[in-house]
Amino acid sequence: MKTLLIAFVGLVFIQASCTKSPTSFIKTNTSNKPVSRVDDTTRDGSIGQDGVAAESTDSSNGSTSSGEPGSMDGTSQGNTGSELPETGVNLTEPSLYNNVVWKRYRALENGMMRALSLSKQQLCNELDQFSCIDQIHLFNLGGNDPFFAAQGKRAADPTILTPVAVERLAMHACGNRIELDKAAGANAVVFTGFTLNADPIPADQISPLVTTLYQLFLARNPNAEEIAKLDAFAKQGIGSEQFAKTACFVIATMYENIFI
Amino acid sequence: MLRKIFNFKLLYLLSTSVLIPNGAFAQPAGGNSFCEVYPNSPHCSTAKVECNFCHAGPPVLNSYGMDMQKEFMGGDFTNVTAFMAALEKIQDGDSDGDSNTNLDEIMQGTLPGDPESAVDNNTMTYTYQEDLAFKKVKAIYCGDSASYEEMQAFEASVDKSQFIDSALDACLESDYWKNEALHRMADEKIMPIEAVGSMTASVKIAEYDWDYRLFSYVMTGNRDVRELLTADYHVDENGNVLTGTVARSEGFQLGERIVIAGGQPLQANRRAGMVTTQWFISVNTMFARLPMNTASQAYRAYLGKDIAKGEGLVPFALVDNLKDADNKGTAQPACDVCHSTLDPLAFPFSTYRGIEIGIDLAFGNPIGTYDGGRTPWESEGALFGQPVRDLMEWANMAKETDEFKMKVVLDLYTQALSRGPISQSEQEEFTTIWQSMPADRYSANAVIHRIVDSMGFAGRPDL
Numbered sequence: 001m002k003t004l005l006i007a008f009v010g011l012v013f014i015q016a017s018c019t020k021s022p023t024s025f026i027k028t029n030t031s032n033k034p035v036s037r038v039d040d041t042t043r044d045g046s047i048g049q050d051g052v053a054a055e056s057t058d059s060s061n062g063s064t065s066s067g068e069p070g071s072m073d074g075t076s077q078g079n080t081g082s083e084l085p086e087t088g089v090n091l092t093e094p095s096l097y098n099n100v101v102w103k104r105y106r107a108l109e110n111g112m113m114r115a116l117s118l119s120k121q122q123l124c125n126e127l128d129q130f131s132c133i134d135q136i137h138l139f140n141l142g143g144n145d146p147f148f149a150a151q152g153k154r155a156a157d158p159t160i161l162t163p164v165a166v167e168r169l170a171m172h173a174c175g176n177r178i179e180l181d182k183a184a185g186a187n188a189v190v191f192t193g194f195t196l197n198a199d200p201i202p203a204d205q206i207s208p209l210v211t212t213l214y215q216l217f218l219a220r221n222p223n224a225e226e227i228a229k230l231d232a233f234a235k236q237g238i239g240s241e242q243f244a245k246t247a248c249f250v251i252a253t254m255y256e257n258i259f260i
Numbered sequence: 261m262l263r264k265i266f267n268f269k270l271l272y273l274l275s276t277s278v279l280i281p282n283g284a285f286a287q288p289a290g291g292n293s294f295c296e297v298y299p300n301s302p303h304c305s306t307a308k309v310e311c312n313f314c315h316a317g318p319p320v321l322n323s324y325g326m327d328m329q330k331e332f333m334g335g336d337f338t339n340v341t342a343f344m345a346a347l348e349k350i351q352d353g354d355s356d357g358d359s360n361t362n363l364d365e366i367m368q369g370t371l372p373g374d375p376e377s378a379v380d381n382n383t384m385t386y387t388y389q390e391d392l393a394f395k396k397v398k399a400i401y402c403g404d405s406a407s408y409e410e411m412q413a414f415e416a417s418v419d420k421s422q423f424i425d426s427a428l429d430a431c432l433e434s435d436y437w438k439n440e441a442l443h444r445m446a447d448e449k450i451m452p453i454e455a456v457g458s459m460t461a462s463v464k465i466a467e468y469d470w471d472y473r474l475f476s477y478v479m480t481g482n483r484d485v486r487e488l489l490t491a492d493y494h495v496d497e498n499g500n501v502l503t504g505t506v507a508r509s510e511g512f513q514l515g516e517r518i519v520i521a522g523g524q525p526l527q528a529n530r531r532a533g534m535v536t537t538q539w540f541i542s543v544n545t546m547f548a549r550l551p552m553n554t555a556s557q558a559y560r561a562y563l564g565k566d567i568a569k570g571e572g573l574v575p576f577a578l579v580d581n582l583k584d585a586d587n588k589g590t591a592q593p594a595c596d597v598c599h600s601t602l603d604p605l606a607f608p609f610s611t612y613r614g615i616e617i618g619i620d621l622a623f624g625n626p627i628g629t630y631d632g633g634r635t636p637w638e639s640e641g642a643l644f645g646q647p648v649r650d651l652m653e654w655a656n657m658a659k660e661t662d663e664f665k666m667k668v669v670l671d672l673y674t675q676a677l678s679r680g681p682i683s684q685s686e687q688e689e690f691t692t693i694w695q696s697m698p699a700d701r702y703s704a705n706a707v708i709h710r711i712v713d714s715m716g717f718a719g720r721p722d723l
Contacts, residue, residue, distance in 0.1 A: 099677070099716065099717070099718070099719060099720070101396055101399065101400065101676070101677060101678065102678060103399045103405065104399075106403035106404075106436060106440065107398070107399035107400075107402075107403050107404055107405055108405070110403060110404040110405060111404065111405025114404075114405070114407060115405075143444070144444060144447065146444075146447040146450075146451070146452050147452055147453075147454040147458065148454055150453070151447075152447050152448045152451060153447065153448055154444065156678050156679065157678070215408040216408065219395075219405070219406050219407055219408045219410070219411040220408070220411065257405075260392065260395045260396050260399055
């Protein structure tokens, strides 16, 4: 009964997520062949938000960065999956240079917990009681449950529901952190120096927040282009809280945070 | 009819000769002959010629097997010279139509009868990326994401290789690695079923917690991974090594909840690590007199040979009264293809008791115990064509094989990259790693360090 309930809850939320998800990090594969996961990477092995190579160099720290955030209306700023760049590489063939590793459930969970200073209980629970990681979305986040689900092995590659699961996790986590920081007021731990109830957003608070989120999720500083994109989005007339949640969500669900 | 006879003869030839590495029987030494023709083929140096070299799935031939069949038509199947000539005659063809000649495929270690098994034409060079290696180490072995502060410290470090090594060593001592990642790696070997193997199982036939603890113990702390097949001890929930038998944690129960086993009742001198725990014997042998499922699972889980896929078939010449020992009709040619390997593989397990209904289930703890009189077959066993007298000999032979080393490394490699080696250069790295195990004192940690140091782990193509 409990298993059925969990499955039902999972399906309900998956369906809900499918209608709400503003972005998706995996290209649609219409060829019935594995999509190359490396040939469309950048030099540092990471992949652009829309599956297209994106590379830039952060002159401030010399590090190479990639994976520009998609736009907030569900389209990307760059090429879409159907507008692949002319690389001369057949992107539908399995790659011989396949060295991108999927950051699976526990690494993703621990990374998000630390990034947002959330406990395991605070991170993500469907219906406030079933762990997103350990129960509802485990398999689609790269885990397996041999004991109750007879899953002797994990998925070798992300499944078609992996984007949904990652987005559920990020949406819960970002939302929960914002609620906690709003309640904490001056004692906020992540959205510090950012006025969550301001409208319009104070212009001088955008770049620091974006920088903080990049550091927390991606362990690096954003480059100028990345800041500019979110800065432009922030100036589209949305409130501070909405911007904070969206920026958190977008950065947390970037390829760079899901593949290494 | 002729075709049937031919197919059988070819199958017999290939399964008993091509697949037998040392030509143990009165059959042409096809495996040796193949490697005489192609001594530098990876099929002869890093792996054994498997059924899928010629078969889509025994007895069905693949395109390369069919080409061999054509060349053998009318030939003398016991004639090694004819066999070698046939190999050479079709080597310039492209049996599977993947644009690579059979010879190229043989020399690159791919399969000439499988178009999906392609020659690696990758001529790209790679550069090892230390930052990538560090991030992967954190994710794969610590179950964590590298933080901004850690990346800053990494960038500031003078000896980045040492930085990665230190981080890896710390990860390999983490609770995540020992009690989660390794457990998940062991799932397919242990095959737990909560309803019959947990501490709260509805029908408890054994406790798999012991298996997970033993696996993690052997695979950590620079211990000798060969103890996966030879450990004569168990590890309790506090990490203590126990050498004696372990009593049931619960007594016999019959009713809404049934408990017929628990603990580890097998005497130490009959233990063979993971393949003689009470759970392994109980869940695999069940009610069988000849525990073929137990043997095939041990073969698959620790030697990487899945008989159900036609892998590792090395027929052993049994005397007549041992063919189809348990009277299941397996002496028929179509069955004997696998059973001439499987049955002798299983004989050494046959003196370990499965689930046998009897009074001692209530007053003793018999499942998984040794009973030398349970069957007459124990001493008739064989592994890779070599006779073994009992399971101790079976395990001691198995742990020294290349197949065991390759399986250990493949498990760890796949755990890291979610795939095996896919290019020629990765295959070479893979071979170096498993061949280094004796020098590395069979330490899983050493294997992992070598994997992390490999270009397959953190190399990026030079574009």
